[in-house]
Amino acid sequence: MTYIKSKIRHPKQPKNSIGYVKADYEGALSTLCAGCGHDSISAAIIEACYEMSIEPHRLAKVSGIGCSSKTPTYFLGNSHGFNSVHGRMPSITTGANMANRDLIYLGVSGDGDTASIGLGQFCHVIRRNLNMTYIVMNNGCYGLTKGQDSATADFGSVNKSGTENPFPAIDLAGLALELGATFVARSFSGDKTQLIPLIKAAMSHRGFAFLDVISPCVTFNNNMGSTKSYEYVRDHIPATAAHEFVPQEEEILISYPGGSNTSVRLHDGSSIQLHKLNANWNPIDRNTAVNRLQQAKINGEILTGLLFVDKDSRDLHEVINSVDQPLNSLRKELLCPGTSALNKINDGLR
Amino acid sequence: MTKACRVNDMVIRFANVNGTGSASANDLFSKAIFRMGIPLSSKNVFPSNIQGLPTWYEVRINENGFLGYCDGVDIMVAVNPQSFTRDVASVNKGGYFVYDSTKKLHPDLIREDIHYIGIPMMQLCMENYETPRQHQLFKNIVYVGALAALLRVELEVIRQIIHELFSKKEKLIPPNVKALELGANYALEHYSEPLNVKVERRDNIKDKILIDGNSATALGAIYAGATVGAWYPITPSTSVISAFEKYCKRLRVDAETGKNKFAIIQAEDELAAIGMVIGANWNGARAFTSTSGAGISLMSEFLGLAYFAEIPLVLVNVQRGGPSTGMPTRTQQSDILICAYASHGDTKQVLLFPSTPADCFEMTAMAFDLADRLQTPVIVMSDLDLGMNNHVSPPLKWDDKRQYDLGKVLNKEQLEHMEDYGRYLDVDDDGICYRTLPGTHPTKGAFFTRGTSRDEHAKYTEDAATYVRNGERLQKKWQTTKRYVPGPAFHQPKSEHALGVVYFGTSNYSTLEAVDSLARQGIHFDVMQVKAFPFNDDVKNFFEAHEQVFVVEQNRDAQFRSLLINELGLLPNRVLSALNFDGMPITAAHILKQIIKQLPEMKPAGVNL
Numbered sequence: 001m002t003y004i005k006s007k008i009r010h011p012k013q014p015k016n017s018i019g020y021v022k023a024d025y026e027g028a029l030s031t032l033c034a035g036c037g038h039d040s041i042s043a044a045i046i047e048a049c050y051e052m053s054i055e056p057h058r059l060a061k062v063s064g065i066g067c068s069s070k071t072p073t074y075f076l077g078n079s080h081g082f083n084s085v086h087g088r089m090p091s092i093t094t095g096a097n098m099a100n101r102d103l104i105y106l107g108v109s110g111d112g113d114t115a116s117i118g119l120g121q122f123c124h125v126i127r128r129n130l131n132m133t134y135i136v137m138n139n140g141c142y143g144l145t146k147g148q149d150s151a152t153a154d155f156g157s158v159n160k161s162g163t164e165n166p167f168p169a170i171d172l173a174g175l176a177l178e179l180g181a182t183f184v185a186r187s188f189s190g191d192k193t194q195l196i197p198l199i200k201a202a203m204s205h206r207g208f209a210f211l212d213v214i215s216p217c218v219t220f221n222n223n224m225g226s227t228k229s230y231e232y233v234r235d236h237i238p239a240t241a242a243h244e245f246v247p248q249e250e251e252i253l254i255s256y257p258g259g260s261n262t263s264v265r266l267h268d269g270s271s272i273q274l275h276k277l278n279a280n281w282n283p284i285d286r287n288t289a290v291n292r293l294q295q296a297k298i299n300g301e302i303l304t305g306l307l308f309v310d311k312d313s314r315d316l317h318e319v320i321n322s323v324d325q326p327l328n329s330l331r332k333e334l335l336c337p338g339t340s341a342l343n344k345i346n347d348g349l350r
Numbered sequence: 351m352t353k354a355c356r357v358n359d360m361v362i363r364f365a366n367v368n369g370t371g372s373a374s375a376n377d378l379f380s381k382a383i384f385r386m387g388i389p390l391s392s393k394n395v396f397p398s399n400i401q402g403l404p405t406w407y408e409v410r411i412n413e414n415g416f417l418g419y420c421d422g423v424d425i426m427v428a429v430n431p432q433s434f435t436r437d438v439a440s441v442n443k444g445g446y447f448v449y450d451s452t453k454k455l456h457p458d459l460i461r462e463d464i465h466y467i468g469i470p471m472m473q474l475c476m477e478n479y480e481t482p483r484q485h486q487l488f489k490n491i492v493y494v495g496a497l498a499a500l501l502r503v504e505l506e507v508i509r510q511i512i513h514e515l516f517s518k519k520e521k522l523i524p525p526n527v528k529a530l531e532l533g534a535n536y537a538l539e540h541y542s543e544p545l546n547v548k549v550e551r552r553d554n555i556k557d558k559i560l561i562d563g564n565s566a567t568a569l570g571a572i573y574a575g576a577t578v579g580a581w582y583p584i585t586p587s588t589s590v591i592s593a594f595e596k597y598c599k600r601l602r603v604d605a606e607t608g609k610n611k612f613a614i615i616q617a618e619d620e621l622a623a624i625g626m627v628i629g630a631n632w633n634g635a636r637a638f639t640s641t642s643g644a645g646i647s648l649m650s651e652f653l654g655l656a657y658f659a660e661i662p663l664v665l666v667n668v669q670r671g672g673p674s675t676g677m678p679t680r681t682q683q684s685d686i687l688i689c690a691y692a693s694h695g696d697t698k699q700v701l702l703f704p705s706t707p708a709d710c711f712e713m714t715a716m717a718f719d720l721a722d723r724l725q726t727p728v729i730v731m732s733d734l735d736l737g738m739n740n741h742v743s744p745p746l747k748w749d750d751k752r753q754y755d756l757g758k759v760l761n762k763e764q765l766e767h768m769e770d771y772g773r774y775l776d777v778d779d780d781g782i783c784y785r786t787l788p789g790t791h792p793t794k795g796a797f798f799t800r801g802t803s804r805d806e807h808a809k810y811t812e813d814a815a816t817y818v819r820n821g822e823r824l825q826k827k828w829q830t831t832k833r834y835v836p837g838p839a840f841h842q843p844k845s846e847h848a849l850g851v852v853y854f855g856t857s858n859y860s861t862l863e864a865v866d867s868l869a870r871q872g873i874h875f876d877v878m879q880v881k882a883f884p885f886n887d888d889v890k891n892f893f894e895a896h897e898q899v900f901v902v903e904q905n906r907d908a909q910f911r912s913l914l915i916n917e918l919g920l921l922p923n924r925v926l927s928a929l930n931f932d933g934m935p936i937t938a939a940h941i942l943k944q945i946i947k948q949l950p951e952m953k954p955a956g957v958n959l
Contacts (some may be wrong), residue, residue, distance in 0.1 A: 091623075120622075
């Protein structure tokens with residue numbers, strides 16, 4: 001890669017509460033196509049982490065294979081990252097999380113990586129309620145191999161070569177709800193006012209937080225007839241609510257005129273405040289989320305916003321009753337039972 | 351009639367139905383022989399089935415320590431009418447057929463050249479116990495009692511073991527002891543004449559233990575500080591993780607909080623299992639998985655990633671009969687080549703070959719050090735015979751002064767003082783570079799781990815020269831690896847014969863027995879046991895020092911021979927094979943026969959082929 005980002009910064013650029021400037025959260029220059037939705041999501045991740053004052057080394061980025069899985073190079077350059085193999089990001093993240101429960105795990109995947117080759121691992125990481133944020137950059141097609149339909153392409157959606165997709169789509173948000181995911185949201189790469197608070201809320205949730213982000217592919221799936229083009233998505237996205245993320249140290253002051261307001265407190269003490277746009281939906285009730293999602297699908301709409309959150313969720317470490325300190329910090333003295341215990345075992349085998 | 355009586359040298363086979371509780375009764379018998387100080391080996395020959403099919407348990411008793419599997423049965427304890435026909439047929443001439451005489455034996459099953467000992471096992475149980483379940487369970491103890499009496503096994507030793515087994519369920523002791531005595535008394539009353547084989551107390555066990563390889567492997571992982579175990583159930587490797595869990599619950603629960611200093615995850619498949627292990631090792635925990643058969647094929651993609659991205663991991667392969675689903679409950683050494691070169695592209699993996707449970711313990715513990723030192727997968731190549739059968743083994747040994755070798759991992763202070771960190775910079779010129787772990791330093795040492803080609807600073811590249819440089823460095827690391835893996839063991843102080851035999855893993859007993867037998871016929875071999883791949887110079891020198899070398903292995907295609915020829919540049923016509931791939935452990939007789947067949951000029955007089 002010959003592109004180099006300028007290192008010259010404004011001397012008075014603002015710092016967050018732990019003294020980092022936004023550039024500390026940036027990565028290498030993106031090599032994705034100009035206008036790719038994924039770059040907007042990367043920018044939203046940078047913004048969210050900067051505003052949340054996350055120390056870059058306390059977060060680990062994990063991805064699979066595909067355009068989306070390349071993006072961790074383009075954000076959080078001071079964080080460790082792992083670009084693994086196709087569809088297997090959940091297992092890598094599970095192992096990493098078992099080794100060190102103190103880091104924030106941000107998984108990035110695409111619709112091919114998650115809904116096809118990685119569908120099994122996706123389902124099982126949800127079942128285990130691994131403490132991680134899982135973002136799918138969902139464009140309905142395979143970009144790197146030149147535009148084939150993916151499993152999230154809608155039935156009847158037309159691809160760039162003019163072919164109608166004859167298969168029904170896998171709705172990842174619906175599937176996550178069905179499998180018991182404890183945080184499910186959907187957003188659009190072009191709507192950062194919605195996306196940024198959702199990313200923050202997802203990272204504050206303890207347990208599996210799933211974010212399905214519709215992210216148009218400008219090169220292969222932005223044509224007439226595609227249901228994942230910028231134009232189509234903009235015209236078909238009702239939201240569950242307007243969202244505001246409130247960090248733990250701040251009091252909740254925002255109030256919306258009219259409508260119905262609600263606030264969900266997250267595990268780390270922060271909360272997400274919702275100005276609901278539909279009275280028949282409750283963010284802590286899985287059933288209303290499933291119903292609203294289904295209704296939107298029938299209407300040909302892409303319902304966005306927070307869909308469901310279980311604030312009492314127990315993550316995998318709680319389920320398996322592992323010690324509070326990270327397993328990778330335990331030294332020999334705490335792990336090796338020693339000679340006398342081995343002699344006892346030998347005696348029991350005679 | 352006076353019979354010559356063989357002492358402490360026999361094969362006993364129990365023919366049972368699986369799922370009837372016979373396994374614990376058979377183990378009880380073995381343990382008694384062991385406690386009497388006599389070396390033995392036992393093999394479970396079981397079907398891939400839960401209940402109702404024939405299963406055999408075979409005990410070889412040999413006070414000289416030749417404990418390999420061998421053909422032919424001196425005493426058949428036949429409790430399963432389904433397999434009577436083949437069970438009768440497998441008894442050696444002059445041997446014994448012990449059966450349940452509650453029902454009369456069909457005349458077709460009578461051979462003139464063997465002895466029949468009828469014990470009314472079921473009848474004795476019906477007369478003495480209430481429920482059908484009890485009848486079934488105590489029938490097993492009745493035949494143990496009868497056999498023990500016939501062979502002059504000390505009944506007091508068995509009574510003692512029963513007391514230990516049921517120390518927490520004391521009310522089960524009297525009915526078990528009663529069943530033992532019912533069998534013993536019946537046998538002594540009705541068959542008072544001694545058999546032509548018997549056991550006699552010896553002192554040949556010393557401090558040895560009786561343990562299966564998979565349990566020893568699990569303990570090796572615990573002692574090496576493994577905290578994460580991810581796995582998917584598959585025979586015959588499942589008991590590695592069950593044992594790991596069992597011992598973790600005993601040895602790794604924090605006394606104050608009651609919380610676990612381990613994480614065991616039953617994955618959705620083998621792909622996820624090894625993925626979790628890679629993620630955990632990448633993040634600085636010692637993690638491992640175990641698998642068999644198809645699991646190796648499924649894990650191959652990730653083995654390539656770990657090789658290329660240079661992430662430590664320990665994989666225990668308890669080999670079974672292949673290919674495909676193959677014979678899941680039979681043993682083989684047939685994953686040599688797929689493991690040595692696992693994954694697409696140019697890859698080489700480090701292999702260790704345990705022969706005994708003590709090896710399983712030591713080599714598993716060693717595998718974690720090697721993996722961390724070399725930043726690459728290390729595969730422990732066990733097999734079903736070693737993993738699932740009990741073996742007489744030297745005790746497991748650990749030195750409390752031993753430290754874990756975590757390899758080249760930079761800490762915060764080291765990063766603080768570092769000008770230029772590159773994950774794949776070969777600073778020490780040994781091909782092994784410095785790792786950093788996530789969460790170490792706020793602004794230094796982060797890099798992007800990837801399975802793609804990359805430069806010394808872990809940045810993606812398609813530059814040909816950089817790619818080649820990386821590949822050559824990995825080759826240099828492979829050369830370094832030879833200095834770390836265990837070298838071969840030799841069974842003679844120095845080579846002195848023109849012929850050699852090479853073995854690895856569980857061909858140990860049968861190979862040594864065959865060599866011993868050949869030596870008594872005047873044909874002498876030097877013997878080398880290979881313990882690891884890559885092969886170091888000592889392995890190569892052995893081949894150069896001998897005109898012809900036989901490689902003993904348990905697969906059809908002589909995979910180990912291929913690996914040796916390929917890696918050491920040996921002349922193929924100087925490397926011969928003694929093979930067995932029928933799913934049973936290789937026997938000394940089989941090795942002997944194959945060696946002599948290929949050395950016609952050395953065929954001793956009187957040996958029939």
